[in-house]
Amino acid sequence: MALIEAFRQLLGGTAVLTREEDLAGLTEDWRGRFRAAALCAVMPSTTEQVAAIVRLCVAHETPVLPQGGNTSLCGGATPSGQGKPPVIVALTRMRRIRSLDPVNNTMVVDAGCVLATIQDAAAAAGRLFPVSLGAEGSCQIGGNIGTNAGGTGVLRYGNTRDNVLGLEVVLPDGSVWDGLYALRKNNTGYDLKHLFIGSEGTLGIITGAVLKLHPLPTAEAVAWLAVDHPQKALDVLGLFQASCSTRLSAFELMNAKQIRLVLEQVPGRRCPVAEIDTWHVLVELSDTGDAAALATTMQTVLEQALEAGLVSDGVVAASEAQRKAMWLVRHGVSEANKKAGVGLTSDTAVPVSTVPAFIDQAMAAVRAVVPDLPFVIVGHMGDGNIHLIPFFSFAEWEAMPERDTVAQRIRRAMNDVASSLRGTFSAEHGVGRTLTGEMSRYKPPVELALMQAVKQAFDPQGLFNPGRVLPPPPIATS
Amino acid sequence: MALIEAFRQLLGGTAVLTREEDLAGLTEDWRGRFRAAALCAVMPSTTEQVAAIVRLCVAHETPVLPQGGNTSLCGGATPSGQGKPPVIVALTRMRRIRSLDPVNNTMVVDAGCVLATIQDAAAAAGRLFPVSLGAEGSCQIGGNIGTNAGGTGVLRYGNTRDNVLGLEVVLPDGSVWDGLYALRKNNTGYDLKHLFIGSEGTLGIITGAVLKLHPLPTAEAVAWLAVDHPQKALDVLGLFQASCSTRLSAFELMNAKQIRLVLEQVPGRRCPVAEIDTWHVLVELSDTGDAAALATTMQTVLEQALEAGLVSDGVVAASEAQRKAMWLVRHGVSEANKKAGVGLTSDTAVPVSTVPAFIDQAMAAVRAVVPDLPFVIVGHMGDGNIHLIPFFSFAEWEAMPERDTVAQRIRRAMNDVASSLRGTFSAEHGVGRTLTGEMSRYKPPVELALMQAVKQAFDPQGLFNPGRVLPPPPIATS
CATH class of the missing domain: 3.30.43.10 (Uridine Diphospho-n-acetylenolpyruvylglucosamine Reductase, domain 2)
Structure with a gap:
């Protein structure tokens, strides 16, 4: 051919x-x-x-x-x-780190660089590239940018979008936009970079990027808290934000069933607190400067939380090994859930203040579809991004009649609640092909029309990653 | 009519x-x-x-x-x-603060709210809205967003763009886009918000916004440093970034002539260090937590800088009154320059690592146009945003033949140097009507064509703020 x-x-x-x-x-x-x-x-x-x-x-x-x-x-x-x-x-063969400027705190990379390679190169120069997620050993920065990937660094450092200063993009007409600016301030017309970030390959091919680097933290403190309700977790979050500002680098919520699945399914994991049957929070502080000051801050806020009756139990990691052990419980989540059964994961985000209401209402809405269904819950609470996972054993799921319809109704129930709280059905995973129906359902027609206008202006032939992100225009019924 | x-x-x-x-x-x-x-x-x-x-x-x-x-x-x-x-x-009559959510750290405002009113409302709720600039007593948030205003908070908190989560916009066809999302994560299609931010009213009218709030700092430390060259100021900046991370909230560079003009023109200002004939840096740290720890950090870094021979003199403000007195010198700049003569202000930004080279090269380029011309220099060094101001006395300026041509050649000389360092001719002021010629000169045609395509898609009749931001398309010569 x-x-x-x-x-x-x-x-x-x-x-x-x-x-x-x-x-x-x-x-x-x-x-x-x-x-x-x-x-x-x-x-x-x-x-x-x-x-x-x-x-x-x-x-x-x-x-x-x-x-x-x-x-x-x-x-x-x-x-x-x-x-x-x-x-x-x-983009696999385009994996050059083009340059690194430690004074400007930037690095310029090919789009095919693996995320972990970039993190390592930054660390070798005494800097941090803060985007971090489960797939970091194989995902490529071009994909991270194309999807505006989230992950565990968002609370402190923002999404991928917030860590990109410039882009090089091959446009749908085959021309190249060299937007590799490495500037903190640049007010010269429309910010095209932000249009390509998160466009999932529908407006062009990202071939290079200028990434923003940060000082490498030299101190960390990690604690595990038991709280009896998400509302109390939210109150504890407020205490940490007021005292620690940007030193707060993770605030992860898990429910008892999630912890139980990790302990059952993943060898060598231990629950850091005595009581499992409660809600769990992993909180991490990180900072430049010395670890002792940070440990004191952690202890002080934790005491405030205990005195205020917000926390029923709390353990501060006393060593690097204990810090790692706590994170291993959190990171055991995907493996545990995959082994234990069938979870219908959601990727909602809502305003942080409405997370407790979202959890209550979404669980009720799903149980109106399947009564008494158990939930696994794990989420980046500080970002309002909760993965609420209605959970079936393999046997229950196999025995379920009309599974696709049930799954669809369950997802709709959760996303409808998120939408009613002015939340989103895709916080960090993007739209791809699976969620274009949700775009039609939840996005205002005015917003969809603007996105279609952008797509038409950039890719009039519609050749770039067709069928992704945007729903097909409604079929006229005349 | x-x-x-x-x-x-x-x-x-x-x-x-x-x-x-x-x-x-x-x-x-x-x-x-x-x-x-x-x-x-x-x-x-x-x-x-x-x-x-x-x-x-x-x-x-x-x-x-x-x-x-x-x-x-x-x-x-x-x-x-x-x-x-x-x-x-x-938008003057649209000045309602629609709501404030201290737990989500957001507030929703009408576009006509004056910036200072927003700062005050945030502070009353124990939160910080960090956008801050000279005109804050009269500028409106809709204009700040429409121009992606910079100011003194950028080093720590980013530009206005980084402090906006959602927008409400009346589009050129008279429809309303309700994009008032108050979410930290939302990956559902193209990020339209960032397209309107900085578009200077050419794509629609911003009528409302969701703003991001931050913890209110409770501690501040301010110091005044004398350094003998911008390169040394840059090295000091590196020390502060490594030790203080996001606690570094200002790093402002001024040259001797700038200080002298402030002392001469503005009553009641005092130079914080003994020697005027040097370069000056105002550095500010701010943090939640107690002031003593922050003062210790400031002292420690300053000692490092003195030991390394980077700083020839340094004074840490010992009281709130001294902190204010130091900032008054910095804030006296506009008044002093206006009273003292005619300054041809530039608004360049370059990669932070190239600021010393930029200053040297741009001064040489301007002096190739007007030999021995003095310069006033003041800038947000931490952002790479230097206002290099070739400075004339009123008498010199009056006596200058062909002033417009000279002014144009001087501006071009500075912007050409910025461009050669991959910098920008407008860091924080925008394009408006005065810089559309620079858009033609410095922006790659591919980038201009993309911007024109966006404009055409959003405002096909070209009725919104015509003649701003984008240069007129080249006239065909056939």
Whole structure:
């Protein structure tokens, strides 16, 4: 085929994959939930090659699917199976750290750099790149930026968006926007960077970025608290914010069932407090300066919380080993839930002040669909981002009639409650292909129309990652 | 005229200004540099009225000029004198604080709220709204957002953009986008909010906003340092960042001439260090927690800087009165410069690491235009944002032949150097009408084309603040 031949001429044979066995890891997502054919996959090494690839795709009216580490949770990075099979543009070979400026606190990277590589390079220069998430060993920064990834650093450092100063993007017409500004202030027209961040490959292909670095924290303090209701956790959060300001770097909420699943399913985990049957909070402070001052602050706030009756038990980690052990419980969550049964994960965020109401109302709404259903709850409470997980044993789920319909009704019930509190159905995972229906349901038509106008202005042929982010326009019924 | 009559019917007579004497404060900017006719000014009280006004303007094909506190430094908020005289939409009557949520750390405000009113309301609730700038007693938050205002809080808290979570905007077709989300995380499609922030009224009228609040600092430490070169100031900045992280809330650089002008022109100001003929740095730390710890930190870093030979003298303010006295010197800058002569202010930003090179190179470039010209220098060094001010006495300036040409060549010389260091010609003041030529000169055509595409998508009739931000498309020469 002419297009594939042109790619081979442009990139050399090893950079063009067409055989099914070579494409397997790129046409299916890592959880094995989505799979569809691609025309081929190409692996450019330079921005100029990406631009040339795009121009060829445009000339052949063939869809373009940018792919990073293929770790999307929403089917955003694999072919959709609708329309013409796309060309997958895998950024894997573009993994150069172009430069690092410790005085300006910035680094310039290729989009294909793995997140962990970037974190390591920053640390080697005595700096922190604060975006951190479960997939960091394989996800690529271009994908993190394209989806505005969240993770555990958001409370203190913001989302990926807040840690990007500039971008290089190959546009849908094959031209290159060099927006690699490394500036803290720049008020010269529309902020295009923020438009590409979170656009999930529908407006262009991010090929490079200027990242913002931070001072490397030299002190940490971690505590585990038992509270008897999310409202009390919220009150404790307020105490920490008032006393610690940006030193508060994590405030994670888990319910008793979540802790129990981790203890049952993941070897070597221990509950840090005596009583399991309560709500649990992991709180972390981090700072430059010495650890002793930070430990004192942690102790002081914890005493305030105990005196105010907000906390029924609390343990401060006394060593690096104890800190790690506490985090291991939190990080055991995904493995435990996967082993224990079927959880219908949600990714809602609501205003922080409404988290307790959200939990109560959403649980009630789901139990109106399936009475007495248990919930696993784990969330970044400081961000208002709660993963409320209605949870089935494998046997219950197998025995359930009309599972798809039930799952759909359960998700709708949770998202409807989030929406009624002016929250969102996708806090950190993005839209991808799985949530375009939610876009139609929850977004005001005016907002959807603006997004469609942007898409039309940037990608009039509609070739970039079609079927993602935006719902198809409503079908006229005349 | 039909349009004015329709406004009177819609809003009542007192909300429609047409007489020249009533319009005087709205058709001329506060510095008296720009003045042109408007068709009329309207003062809506509600978002619905703004929407109705826009629909009437569209029907009459009449330009729309949103106006806040009219404190633009770039002629962005007053009529341009080109094309049809616009309708000024003054947001003055929309000054309600709609709500404040101390637990979510957000407040929702009308766009016409004066910035100082917002700061006060936040403080009354024990919270900080960190945007702070010279015009805060009269500028309105809608204008701050429309221009992504900078100011003295940027080093720690970011630009206005970083302190806005949601927007309500009346669009160029008269519809209303209710994007008043109060969420820390929300990955559901393109981030439209960031497109409106900094768009200077060319894409719609901001009528309301959700603002991000922070813990109110309870401790402050201020010091005044003498350094013999900007490079040493930069090294000191690095020490403070490593030790203090986000506690560093200001790092302001001034040269000897700037200090001398303040002492000469503004009564009651004193230089905090013995020697004037040096470079000066005002550094501020702020934090929650107690002041003693912060004072110790300040003292420790200062000793490091003295030992390393980076600082030739340094004074830590020992009282609130001394802290204020130091800030009064910094805040005396505008008044002093205005009284002392004619300064051709620039608003460049460059990567922080290149500030010393920028100062050296830009001074040399300007002195190639006017030999031996003195410079006043004052800047937010921590942001890379230096106001380099070639300075004339009134007599010299009066005697200068072809002043406009000289001024233009001087500005170009400074901006060319900033551009060569990958910096910007407008760090915090915006583009308005005065800098559209710089947009043509310094922005890559690809970037301008994307901005034009956005403008076309949002405002196809081109009625919103025409002639601002974007340069006119090049005239075809065939």
